[in-house]
Amino acid sequence: MFPSTIFTLCFSFQVAEAAVHHLFVGTFGAASLYTLAFDDEALTLELVKNNTASAGHSWISFDHDKKNVYAVAGSAVASYTVQNDTSLRFDASVPVGGNCSSVHEIFVTASQISPYSVYAVPFGGSASCGTVLSVSSNGTLSHVAQNYTYLSTSGVHGLAFSPNGQFMYSADDSANSLWTHKVDSQTGELTYIDRVVAPQTGADPRHVAVHPEGGYAYVVFEGTSKLAVYSLDNTTGIPTFTNVTFPLIPEGYNATLYWSDEVALSFSGSYLWATSRGHQTNLTGYISAFSLTASGSISSQLFLAPTTTSGGAANAVAPADFSDQWAALTDSELGAVEIWRLESNGNGSKAEIVATLNIEDNGCCANAIWYD
Numbered sequence: 001m002f003p004s005t006i007f008t009l010c011f012s013f014q015v016a017e018a019a020v021h022h023l024f025v026g027t028f029g030a031a032s033l034y035t036l037a038f039d040d041e042a043l044t045l046e047l048v049k050n051n052t053a054s055a056g057h058s059w060i061s062f063d064h065d066k067k068n069v070y071a072v073a074g075s076a077v078a079s080y081t082v083q084n085d086t087s088l089r090f091d092a093s094v095p096v097g098g099n100c101s102s103v104h105e106i107f108v109t110a111s112q113i114s115p116y117s118v119y120a121v122p123f124g125g126s127a128s129c130g131t132v133l134s135v136s137s138n139g140t141l142s143h144v145a146q147n148y149t150y151l152s153t154s155g156v157h158g159l160a161f162s163p164n165g166q167f168m169y170s171a172d173d174s175a176n177s178l179w180t181h182k183v184d185s186q187t188g189e190l191t192y193i194d195r196v197v198a199p200q201t202g203a204d205p206r207h208v209a210v211h212p213e214g215g216y217a218y219v220v221f222e223g224t225s226k227l228a229v230y231s232l233d234n235t236t237g238i239p240t241f242t243n244v245t246f247p248l249i250p251e252g253y254n255a256t257l258y259w260s261d262e263v264a265l266s267f268s269g270s271y272l273w274a275t276s277r278g279h280q281t282n283l284t285g286y287i288s289a290f291s292l293t294a295s296g297s298i299s300s301q302l303f304l305a306p307t308t309t310s311g312g313a314a315n316a317v318a319p320a321d322f323s324d325q326w327a328a329l330t331d332s333e334l335g336a337v338e339i340w341r342l343e344s345n346g347n348g349s350k351a352e353i354v355a356t357l358n359i360e361d362n363g364c365c366a367n368a369i370w371y372d
Contacts (some may be wrong), residue, residue, distance in 0.1 A: 022085040022371040023046070023322065026057040026071060026145070026314040028313060028332055031365025033057065036357060036368070038339055040326065043353035045339055047080055051088040056077050058313075058366045059105075064112045066371060068139035072105035075238060077120045079141035085372055091140045096120060096131040101337030103127050107158055110135075113165030117145065121156040127174070128152050133187055146189045148202025151175045157222075158207035163214045167193070167237035171205035178205050178230065180237050194238045200224060207262050211296030212269040216259075220296075225249045225260040225276045227288075229298060246301050248276040249286055255281055262316045262367075266324045272298070273317045273327055278310030281333060285311035287340070289351065303351055309333040314368040332366035334358060337365050 019041050026036040035049040057071035057078065062337040069080040069088055076095045080088040095101060106123035110116060110218060118133040150156060155174030161167065161183070168190060170179035176198045181190040198205055204223035210216070210232070217230040217239050225248045230239035248260045260276040270292055277285040284306040289301045307315055312332030317340075320326040329338045339355040359365060 007011060014184075016067050021322070023026050023318075023328060023337070023368045024051075024060060024069060024371060025090065025330065025337060025359075025364065026060040026366040027361060027363040028363040028366050029056045031055055032227060032361060032364075033060070033071070033080070033350075034087075034359060034364065035087055038326075038355060043354045045337065045357040047357060047359060050084045051080075051110050052090070053058065054090050054093055056363055059107050060367060060369055061109045062369055063110045063118075063135070063139045064116050065139075067232060068106050068135075069369070070110060070141065072108050073155040074104055075101045075122070077105060077108055077118065077131070077141060081138075081140065082371070085213070094133055094144065095216045096122070096147070097144050098129060098131070099126065099149070100131055100147060107156070107160075109159050111161060111165050111183065111188060113161075113185075115186070115188050117160055119168065120203055121159065123155050123157055123169070123173070126152075127155045128177050130156065130170070131259055135187065144318045145187060147179075148192075150179065151177075158205075158220075160208045160210045160217070162237060163211055163212050164233070169208050169210065169217060169239065171208040173204045173206050173218060176204055178208065178217075178219060178279065182237065193236065196239055196241070199228070199241050199243075201266070203228070206260065209263045209265050209272070211265065211292065213294070213296050216296035217264050218274070220248070220260045220263045220271055220274055221245075222260050223255070225255045225258045227260075227274045227290075227311045244298065246288070246290065246298065247304065248274055248288055250304060261285075261311070261314075264317055266317050266319045266327075267321055268324050269296075270323055271302075271319075271320055275307070275311065275315045275317050275329070277312070277315045281310050283310050285309070285315040287315070287317060287329065289342070290370075305351060307331070308336075308338065308356075314366055318368045318370065320370050322370070322372075328368040328370070332363075332365055335362070337368055
């Protein structure tokens with residue numbers, strides 16, 4: 001067990017500072033979307049607004065220019081206008097329809113490339129499908145453009161796009177696979193290309209991130225608590241496992257007692273964050289960071305640190321999109337959000353928790369997204 005949440009590293013990072021930054025945070029239960037303000041000079045994290053939501057939203061995501069927030073909402077996807085740095089206005093809730101309609105949506109994301117379609121997947125029960133939703137000119141959800149299928153045994157939990165928006169990758173937790181679909185540049189609709197089975201039974205790919213250069217994908221294996229590296233073919237989009245993995249729990253720990261969760265890139269694309277969760281409240285989760293080469297290969301695992309609690313159903317890490325220095329971490333066991341800092345100094349660097357906000361609503365906190 002690590003003795004503290006402060007770890008000595010040796011790296012530099014890119015920083016673009018302002019004094020106060022705002023985040024939106026979803027919940028697993030309460031019909032709220034919280035606005036938080038983080039002051040990077042005073043190192044304070046405050047709740048500044050409770051936006052009334054249409055439902056509890058266990059996953060939220062921005063559109064390409066942060067004018068809209070999309071959120072899973074039962075068997076529908078909700079759409080909010082970002083009015084300013086603290087306020088959200090509910091606009092619409094679009095049922096996903098098709099075979100997805102009887103299952104709760106678990107993940108939603110939006111393409112950063114025109115036509116800026118929105119993609120959602122369900123989990124649990126019959127989750128053999130996914131949904132493509134079209135948006136209006138202002139980014140508000142409009143209608144279902146496509147219901148597409150996975151396997152009858154599938155349960156996709158995370159999606160990611162290639163940097164050029166031509167390919168979408170689906171991490172299929174239940175069917176132990178990584179899918180590749182081609183994205184139609186005019187309609188945003190998907191065409192199946194390939195399905196790659198994970199290299200180990202019970203690996204259970206949960207979430208996936210793609211490097212900005214497009215050569216690598218990083219996949220969290222929930223079942224084995226490892227981070228796996230895949231190379232990507234820039235022509236076909238098909239991933240190939242590189243036989244490289246990194247631990248997301250300490251060596252010798254029983255992987256069945258943990259379920260790894262999230263993977264996300266830093267602002268500059270020079271670092272990668274990943275997390276695991278404890279299955280029991282007497283076990284901490286873990287958070288890790290990795291340094292990346294310019295092409296996206298992992299050069300080293302910088303640290304593997306225990307989180308404050310098991311993380312509950314969350315422990316979702318969200319690196320700031322304006323600096324490599326900051327990352328938010330949500331904790332649904334405590335109902336809290338933490339800000340982690342990578343701090344440079346003359347002898348190296350350290351990773352530490354610098355601010356914590358407890359939000360006791362019996363449902364917080366799911367995932368966080370940085371607005372400014």
